[in-house]
Amino acid sequence: MGSAFLYLKLVLAFYLLCHYVTVAQAEEDFPLPLKAVNLGNFLVTEGSMKPSRFDGIINKDLLDGTQVHFMSTKLQTYLCAEHGGGSILVLNRTRARGWETFRLWRVNESAFNFRVSNKQFIKQGEGNKLAADSSSPSDMETFQIVRNDDEPNRVRIKAPNGLFLQAISETLVTADYEGSDWDDSDPSVFNMTILTGRSLNGEYQITNGYGPDKAPKIMRDHWNTFITEDDFRFMSENGLNAVRVPVGWWIAHDPTPPKPFVGGSLQVLDNVFTWAQNYGMKVIVDLHAVQGSQNGRSHSASRDGYQEWGDSYIPDTVATIDFLAERYANRSNLVAIELMNEPIGVNLQSLKKYYQAGYDAVRKHTSSAYVIMSNPLDKDSKVLLSFAETFNRVVIDVHYYNLFSDTFNNMNVQQNIDYIRKQRASDLSSLTTADSPLIFVGEWSGEWKVKSASKLDYQIFENVQLEVYSNATFGWAYWSYKCDSNHWSLKWMIENNYVKF
Numbered sequence: 098m099g100s101a102f103l104y105l106k107l108v109l110a111f112y113l114l115c116h117y118v119t120v121a122q123a124e125e126d127f128p129l130p131l132k133a134v135n136l137g138n139f140l141v142t143e144g145s146m147k148p149s150r151f152d153g154i155i156n157k158d159l160l161d162g163t164q165v166h167f168m169s170t171k172l173q174t175y176l177c178a179e180h181g182g183g184s185i186l187v188l189n190r191t192r193a194r195g196w197e198t199f200r201l202w203r204v205n206e207s208a209f210n211f212r213v214s215n216k217q218f219i220k221q222g223e224g225n226k227l228a229a230d231s232s233s234p235s236d237m238e239t240f241q242i243v244r245n246d247d248e249p250n251r252v253r254i255k256a257p258n259g260l261f262l263q264a265i266s267e268t269l270v271t272a273d274y275e276g277s278d279w280d281d282s283d284p285s286v287f288n289m290t291i292l293t294g295r296s297l298n299g300e301y302q303i304t305n306g307y308g309p310d311k312a313p314k315i316m317r318d319h320w321n322t323f324i325t326e327d328d329f330r331f332m333s334e335n336g337l338n339a340v341r342v343p344v345g346w347w348i349a350h351d352p353t354p355p356k357p358f359v360g361g362s363l364q365v366l367d368n369v370f371t372w373a374q375n376y377g378m379k380v381i382v383d384l385h386a387v388q389g390s391q392n393g394r395s396h397s398a399s400r401d402g403y404q405e406w407g408d409s410y411i412p413d414t415v416a417t418i419d420f421l422a423e424r425y426a427n428r429s430n431l432v433a434i435e436l437m438n439e440p441i442g443v444n445l446q447s448l449k450k451y452y453q454a455g456y457d458a459v460r461k462h463t464s465s466a467y468v469i470m471s472n473p474l475d476k477d478s479k480v481l482l483s484f485a486e487t488f489n490r491v492v493i494d495v496h497y498y499n500l501f502s503d504t505f506n507n508m509n510v511q512q513n514i515d516y517i518r519k520q521r522a523s524d525l526s527s528l529t530t531a532d533s534p535l536i537f538v539g540e541w542s543g544e545w546k547v548k549s550a551s552k553l554d555y556q557i558f559e560n561v562q563l564e565v566y567s568n569a570t571f572g573w574a575y576w577s578y579k580c581d582s583n584h585w586s587l588k589w590m591i592e593n594n595y596v597k598f
């Protein structure tokens with residue numbers, strides 16, 4: 098009897114101790130401000146960070162979203178969707194602008210749909226005439242680009258009926274040509290211009306570029322090698338205490354996401370939590386790519402560069418957040434969930450409606466994880482401040498790059514440093530008031546526009562940024578951990594003594 102009672106007391110004491118430790122952990126286990134690094138180009142592809150991953154794609158210059166012009170070599174005029182779409186195709190323009198620009202939707206290595214500026218698709222219609230008035234692509238909107246062996250931008254366009262497009266006149270293009278000449282005088286020959294500066298190289302392009310047979314292995318090899326557990330040892334040994342992990346909406350559909358996305362990334366995110374835990378590090382899950390695209394950029398997994406996320410996408414996007422919060426709420430090193438990365442051109446009311454619903458979805462599963470709201474990139478950094486004050490444990494994410502704007506074009510070293518000390522510091526302090534939510538510099542980089550800067554210049558620039566951004570109440574996250582371009586790679590910067598924490 099006595100010993101049974103003692104046993105019970107011991108069990109109770111042990112239970113209380115465990116409970117106390119758990120609660121204490123939940124309350125103070127967030128060492129703010131965080132010193133974090135982004136795991137960019139890991140679970141959401143950014144081709145410019147490692148271009149070689151695209152090398153095995155056939156016709157890799159014709160990926161989804163590639164913008165092209167077609168000039169008839171016979172007429173010396175450009176193919177044009179009259180009125181930008183919703184009407185006929187003509188060939189009566191001598192200059193190529195918006196209406197003469199076609200965005201590719203890749204069907205396979207040689208077959209494509211052509212999306213025009215009003216977002217319709219070109220279609221082979223009645224009497225083999227062509228129109229740009231289809232709202233969704235299928236067989237009659239699928240054309241093959243046949244490239245000349247010696248001159249790959251000299252092309253002929255094969256219509257769904259197996260015949261080639263030809264320039265009959267400046268106002269008539271038909272799909273009924275059977276010849277096979279490549280001469281300039283041939284009515285079926287076009288000079289294709291690829292608008293290289295505007296190409297996309299994100300997750301959509303790499304997975305659809307390789308196609309369903311090759312993409313799964315390519316992606317899995319990337320996930321298995323790009324970042325491994327040993328990288329977490331390196332990060333923690335070098336003073337970092339958190340990672341921000343960009344993920345795409347398709348992760349919630351693992352292991353069988355809609356095409357062209359590839360399953361298997363969810364297991365990798367699970368591993369990230371475990372590896373981080375093993376080295377005492379926290380994890381921020383960042384929904385970097387939402388269905389419809391919140392910014393039209395490669396890193397939002399946009400197919401063709403149009404920003405189409407809006408009200409109709411809110412339920413699906415909230416479901417993705419709900420999935421992530423439910424799955425990771427019981428991981429003690431989940432520090433935050435970021436609802437969306439870098440919206441640009443998104444309606445502010447829609448964004449707030451979504452942020453409210455996304456916040457509620459996270460709170461269904463955890464009261465301790467922070468909820469991060471990304472500030473719209475095209476709006477003032479204070480635009481969400483008063484809205485965000487109404488929530489509990491909410492963070493505003495601002496991104497500070499001395500890049501991507503003409504402002505920095507001709508700045509020298511000292512001007513860059515002054516910009517950080519003055520403009521960035523004052524922006525941060527204006528965001529940080531007594532009632533304000535926490536502030537996170539969720540992306541910044543050691544790269545700038547200064548040409549042939551010395552190592553010392555870089556070191557000073559990194560130090561000044563660290564000094565100023567350490568005022569961010571939630572912390573900061575360097576972009577990115579690994580990158581082919583050295584100054585974008587925090588690993589390289591640490592190994593080569595450019596930066597130290």
Ligand SMILES: *[C@@H]1O[C@H](CO)[C@@H](O)[C@H](O)[C@H]1NC(C)=O
Pocket residue numbers: 179187189190267268
């Ligand atoms: C091109 O052709 C269309 C259809 O005939 C016509 O409406 C339009 O004005 C023409 N544009 C030019 C610049 O000639």
Ligand SMILES: *[C@@H]1O[C@H](CO)[C@@H](O)[C@H](O)[C@H]1NC(C)=O
Pocket residue numbers: 204205206207208239241
């Ligand atoms: C690509 O798709 C087109 C149209 O559906 C088809 O005719 C062609 O055989 C396909 N090519 C390859 C290489 O799969």
Ligand SMILES: *[C@@H]1O[C@H](CO)[C@@H](O)[C@H](O)[C@H]1NC(C)=O
Pocket residue numbers: 170288289290
């Ligand atoms: C094709 O277009 C390119 C530029 O877009 C130009 O340099 C080239 O001369 C053109 N070729 C022909 C045959 O018109």
Ligand SMILES: *[C@@H]1O[C@H](CO)[C@@H](O)[C@H](O)[C@H]1NC(C)=O
Pocket residue numbers: 427428429
């Ligand atoms: C979290 O919950 C899942 C599902 O209920 C469970 O399988 C897993 O072991 C839990 N993980 C931790 C760290 O408690």
Ligand SMILES: *[C@@H]1O[C@H](CO)[C@@H](O)[C@H](O)[C@H]1NC(C)=O
Pocket residue numbers: 522526564565568
């Ligand atoms: C950090 O913030 C405080 C309070 O706003 C300010 O006085 C200080 O100058 C800031 N430090 C830096 C390096 O910007």
